[in-house]
Amino acid sequence: MKKCRTLFLIIFMIVQAVSFGEEALHVLSGGGATFPAPLYLSWFSDIEKDFGITIKYDAVGSGGGIEMLQERQIDFGAADLLLTGERNELSPDEILQIPATLGAVVVVYNLPGKPFLKLSADVIVAIFTGEINKWNDPLIQELNPGLLLPAMPIRVIHRSDPSGTTYLFSEFLSENSLQWEESFGTATKINWKIGMGVSGNSKVIEFLKIVPGSISYTGFNYAVENNLPMAAIGEKLTGFVSPMMTTISKAAEYAVIDNGLIHLEKKVGRDKYPISAFSYIIVFKEQNYSGRTLEISGDLMKMLQWSLTKGQEKAPLLLYAPLPQNVVLAADSLLRQIVFDGVPVMEVSRAQ
């Protein structure tokens, strides 16, 4: 009997050790926006080296990320747009939307000679609604006096899937064009009257390259990577601003911090690129859900803190504009609101 008991004890200890081993694996899972995915994957690789925390990220689009978080399948979601609690979205009260990086939507086109175009919000609306359908239309020509534009038909390519990029683009157009706001508004998916719908940023660029005279919108980093000409956006009076790391970061300095929501207005301005936006990491304020542990919340906290500090230093290398200091501070204040069983995780992990 004694022997049996000893044996049982040993087996129990082994089982315990194995289960402890599993807990010690430190795995986080997240999913959502495709736009910041390259940056995030780079970050998470570094974090695994620094802290031994493995982070899985599924780039399923902003909508998908929100959905997964809503169902509490993941530790964090990622979205390019600010959740406002409309429809079936998560209530902004239970979540925290932490700006992680800066993105920009740029207008790209496929024209012979890759000319540098200047476009105003009105002209963009006219193009994307089909009011202007030739490249040598006087309205475009007027904005680009030095260019000899071809008499090619304009072929609009837009996103056919629900997309944060579309949201930001339509948001910009809505903010600057009453006509657009009334006809289409701001949405992840627009009921386009013209053009060709393609799903995903990569496919948009792929198709744009095929179709001569085409125009579309995409993320800044995609356009840079594919060496596509990007239109400078502005108005004749204020001037045109080209999308660049500096002009995008500059836009972030105008961030609006409103009741825990940090976002950017898309109004055209003198030295800022107007279609700039934050990409957010979304977490539940209360971390104790679906049997999660304090350790996981601690790991999540480490990830978020690293992203706001070291992550920002790395962002320009991957063509993402770093967050300005004011935004980092605002974001940091959001991290403090993350709690586990009501106790701020930052405090607990710091105490540990």
Next chain:
Amino acid sequence: VHNRLFLIMLLLFTTTHLESRTIKIGVQHFEPYISETESDSGLFLEFIKALASENDWKAEYVSASAEELREMLARDEIDLLCAIPYNREMKEQLDFNRETFISTWGVFYSNKKMELKSLTDTDKKAVAILQDDPYGKEFKTLANHLKLDLTIIEFKCGHLALEALQEGWVDIVLLDRFFGALQKKEYQLIKHPVIIAPSDLRFAVKIGKNSDLLQHIDRAMIWQRSNPESAYQQRIESWIELENYEQVPVFVYWLFIIIVAVIGFLVGANRLMKRQIQHQTASLQQKNAELEKEIKTRHNITLALQHTKSILEKTIDNMQDGLLIISPEADVLIIQNKALEKLFHYSEQETLQMLKNKLFENDKALWQKIRSSINVQGFFQDEMELQRNEGRLLPCEVYISEIEHVENSRLWIIVVRDITERIHLRQAQKMEAIGTLAGGIAHDFNNMLTPIIGYSQIVKMSLPDESDLQAYLDQIITVSERAKELVSQILTFSRKSELKRQPLRLVPLVKETIKLLRSSIPVTIYINESYDVENDLISGNPTQMHQIIMNICTNAAHAMENKQKGKLAIELYQHFGPVKGWTDNYLIDPQGFLCLAIRDNGIGMTNDVVRRVFEPFFTTKSANKGTGMGLSVVHGIVQNYGGMISVESQHGEGTVFYIYLPTVEANESVQDDTDIVFASEKPSEHILIVDDEAYIVDMNVHLLKSKGYQVTGTTRPEEAIQMIQDNPNKFDLLLTDQTMPEMTGMELASQIMKINSELPIILSSGYLNSIEKDKLHQFGIQGFLSKPYSMTQLLNMIQNLISKSAMIA
């Protein structure tokens, strides 16, 4: 017309309360059912338009996306939706009319050939879909499920999608079945056999609202459907026709391909067959050539076989030996060659009978011997006598071997060789051997008799005539002389006698001998003589010839002793051509032979006797009737004369002896040695005597000394040479023996001639053939004495030579 009237009546009746009603119709672009650009075009809208017009309604069209339209319907902002797929999802949200307006589905088109047999074939391709149709939506879902890596481009309308296809921006377009059919020709579309999202399109209203509207639609639809003239029906039919239009060309295309393929196949097959036929023809020609070659080869083989057969047949027929091939039971004869026929003079049947008698029936022991010999050593070989057709027995060597024949049967190959000649040769060799033996003995006897007679004569001369011993000495001399006679006969038989020969006429000699014979044979024997000769001259000794005739005739007389009428025929005739002797040896003399045939009808001789008849001391007579030397001596004499003797005898019938003798020309002289008269006066010459036999030397020394000669004797020829060398003129005559161990008398003579060519030389010998005799003069030999010589002969020759030499000197 009646139908239409009825319908109008019906519609009027059912729609009275809908009078001047405004119906708001939600439309979204869905060609060819709803066209957004022209608000009232498209199959659905035309139908509604007609219905509204018939019912006097007012139709208003509201354009929005499908989703928006459903929202609007829910908010009662519109009354009716068109071209809504009748499926579970939609049934939950909307009320549908009962009748399906149209059944349709999505079809993939391209303008380039490509492999598109399933959805997975769209992988890595750019596919154009329409924004609001049910197929694009379904395709996106399926592509997502199948995890296909493709680019889906959504277009507002089909024409833009088709334009993109034409521009090459997209690879495939997913279109409505009928829209595709309508555009097919213009855009040169290739339809692929993949369809997607089959849908029944119907009209729909908000749940629980406007059900009367749906009833109107259903009724109108039923009417339209049942009426082939109706716009709806005609449109549908034209579309289906268009759709099928592509089926026909495809069918025709395939048919064409098949026909081309079949023609191609036939042409190919034809060519192939042609080639094969050519190939086969070539192959046949080759085979033909090979066959011809083979036929030629076979023909050659046949010729060769015939040739070989002919050679074999000729060989068999030309064989000296008899050849027989028979069954071992001697009941079937397969081959009998000509030689066998010649030997035995049998027909095939007679041959078989003879063999059967000889080998199988008469002599069981012989049969056993043959059988066991074949079994043990594979053949049988023996000598035996086989009977000829005429009854004579032929001495034969029989060789029998057994060979395997067809179907395990066996054959005997029998080779029969006539061995008469062999037996004769054997006899001749025997005679030769006996002759040599007898000659040798006779020679020695002669050597012994010479001193016996010599000394006896010396003693007789030394004794006074009145001595009693004279009578004894006479006895010795008489018996010795008889012995000398016997030895002489033996030597004659062995052809070593040296009787003088002379040209001799045979006819008188024969006649004379017959006279003598007449008196010595019984009177019952009739002697018939006949002569048919031109030249009867031979070289011979009359005594010997006499001896021959007497001997044979005496024998004949003995053979006819018991005959009532003995008949002795003596024939002498000329014979030209070859002569066959007793041993079947041949003699040829261009001058021809004289043949003496002596024939009797006596008891004859058996073959065994014939075979031995010439052997010395062989006799069938009783001891007192003969010595058995008679015929031997005859044989010896004839042989010595260069002639031949043969004998034919048939037992019980008689015997014939043929004696062939070579003739000589009349002028030919035969050397005649006449005796020299012995001189009586006492000589003083010095004579050298050489003989290996010491007693002969002694005898001669004694004899010649007694006659007054100086005599020196030696047994060694070399000593004699030495003596003459020392003093060549010392001797006046040399007497030498021929046969000596150190050197022959001739050799001695030739040596001495070199020293003193004048010296007379006498050679003596027991026997010496004629050739050697001819050579004597070459060696300087002037005299020859045949042993045993008499003292008188010796003294005469010495005296003769010495006097000759003196005369020359």
